[in-house]
Amino acid sequence: MKDVQEVIQGLMQELRRGTIIIGVLSQLSEPQYGYSLVSVLEEKGISIDPGTLYPLLRRLEKQELLESKWDTNEARPRKYYLLSPFGKEVYEQLCIEWKNMIASVESLIDHPGG
Amino acid sequence: MEQVNRYIYVVTQKLPKQQRADIERELRGLIEDMIEERVMGGEEDESAAEQVLIELGNPHDLAAKYRSEPRYLISPLLFDTYLSVLKIILICIVLIQIFVFGISFILDPTHVQEQFNHLIRALIFVPVQGFAWTTLTFAFLDYAMRKEKKAGIAGKSGWHPAKLPPIPDAKWEIKQSESVLGIMFTIFFLVLFTFSPHLIGATVFSEGNLKNVIPFFNLEVFREYLPFIWILGLLGLFKDTVRWVKKSWTNSVFLTHILFTIISGLFGVFMFANPELYNAEFMNELVVYGMVEAGSEKLDTLAKIWSLAIEWIVYLIGASTLIEGIQSGVKWIRFRRSHGSKIV
Numbered sequence: 001m002k003d004v005q006e007v008i009q010g011l012m013q014e015l016r017r018g019t020i021i022i023g024v025l026s027q028l029s030e031p032q033y034g035y036s037l038v039s040v041l042e043e044k045g046i047s048i049d050p051g052t053l054y055p056l057l058r059r060l061e062k063q064e065l066l067e068s069k070w071d072t073n074e075a076r077p078r079k080y081y082l083l084s085p086f087g088k089e090v091y092e093q094l095c096i097e098w099k100n101m102i103a104s105v106e107s108l109i110d111h112p113g114g
Numbered sequence: 115m116e117q118v119n120r121y122i123y124v125v126t127q128k129l130p131k132q133q134r135a136d137i138e139r140e141l142r143g144l145i146e147d148m149i150e151e152r153v154m155g156g157e158e159d160e161s162a163a164e165q166v167l168i169e170l171g172n173p174h175d176l177a178a179k180y181r182s183e184p185r186y187l188i189s190p191l192l193f194d195t196y197l198s199v200l201k202i203i204l205i206c207i208v209l210i211q212i213f214v215f216g217i218s219f220i221l222d223p224t225h226v227q228e229q230f231n232h233l234i235r236a237l238i239f240v241p242v243q244g245f246a247w248t249t250l251t252f253a254f255l256d257y258a259m260r261k262e263k264k265a266g267i268a269g270k271s272g273w274h275p276a277k278l279p280p281i282p283d284a285k286w287e288i289k290q291s292e293s294v295l296g297i298m299f300t301i302f303f304l305v306l307f308t309f310s311p312h313l314i315g316a317t318v319f320s321e322g323n324l325k326n327v328i329p330f331f332n333l334e335v336f337r338e339y340l341p342f343i344w345i346l347g348l349l350g351l352f353k354d355t356v357r358w359v360k361k362s363w364t365n366s367v368f369l370t371h372i373l374f375t376i377i378s379g380l381f382g383v384f385m386f387a388n389p390e391l392y393n394a395e396f397m398n399e400l401v402v403y404g405m406v407e408a409g410s411e412k413l414d415t416l417a418k419i420w421s422l423a424i425e426w427i428v429y430l431i432g433a434s435t436l437i438e439g440i441q442s443g444v445k446w447i448r449f450r451r452s453h454g455s456k457i458v
Contacts (some may be wrong), residue, residue, distance in 0.1 A: 033143070034140065034143075035143075035144050035147040035148065048192050049171075050144055050169050051175070051176050051179065052150070052179065054140065054141065054144060054180075055176070055179035055180045056179075058133075058137070058180065063236065069362075070139075076143050076147070077139060077143060078143050078147055079143070080138075101174055109396045
């Protein structure tokens, strides 16, 4: 017998993978560095491991959704990320898609077939 | 902080150079932030650093997340075929080595220690060669196929159901056994020519036992041809691998097949037309081993046959190349007629 919890864990991980990008984009209308973003998301109930977030930030930057700037004035140099104008547009569209998807999935759950 | 440095080194060392410094700096900042948070203004020590590194997880996994797409020498596209071809090649190589060892042992049981050492050396050295060449061939094939696929996706027209290749006609199917046989054949001769050209010759029996082999070839001259034989052998392996992968006649299979036929035919004619290639002492050795008596009529006849054979083998190779070439050419023309000339 497979363990229910184990299967749910695996499926949740897949679900979370898609939502993390929305979560990250949502918090970057103000510049943030990686670790501060981890704390902000944590506070809002989205936990993300820094080892996942840091590579993700770089990938989003490469896709030109984010811009970045090193701040070397502080004691510790930090790389700040900010939503680019292009990223902003993508994020807004993505939110609409997300809401549609939620509506569809909810209607599926509320009116199961069969 | 020594552990932190080592951790960062492991993560960044395999990443592209232009990103390395930036990732290193960012990662160091993160680790320092995390340590600071853990000790809450107290003394920073090694155990806090260790805790943080454990939390960040295996550095190889982290490095993998920084790399954007998986990279392959041989991608899943061809990996299964690669494994089965590799298996056949390695099995062939080992069997042939043992076979050669057996023959040389029967011929000369007194040098068994030497022969055995030779076998062990060959069993170490030759499979490595086989492995390397198979892998190289497949890496190249894989690269070409992925490029083709990428071009198909990126191309303006892209993929379309109308462009799907037709299901191969049973008539144009290449049996897997045919390609496998070709590969085994090539490997057999490569190994034989490389390690035991002295076994290609007339066998001398005495009292029903194999006593000796009188080589047809002058082994020194024969060895000079070895590099070319190897190039040809590898071309042959490439040709059969293409046939194996495509599983049916296509334009590229026809092309490689005809090219290989012509090149190997020309090389064969060139090589066997060299009178120095043959063992000049062949007839004398026949006499020495008591196969024929010196001065007998039988010897005269044999000598005539020997010189005729040397002459005719060149014609034979030339003629069979010509016939095979023309046959394949005609077959290719028929193939193109029945498929239209678009399919590559």
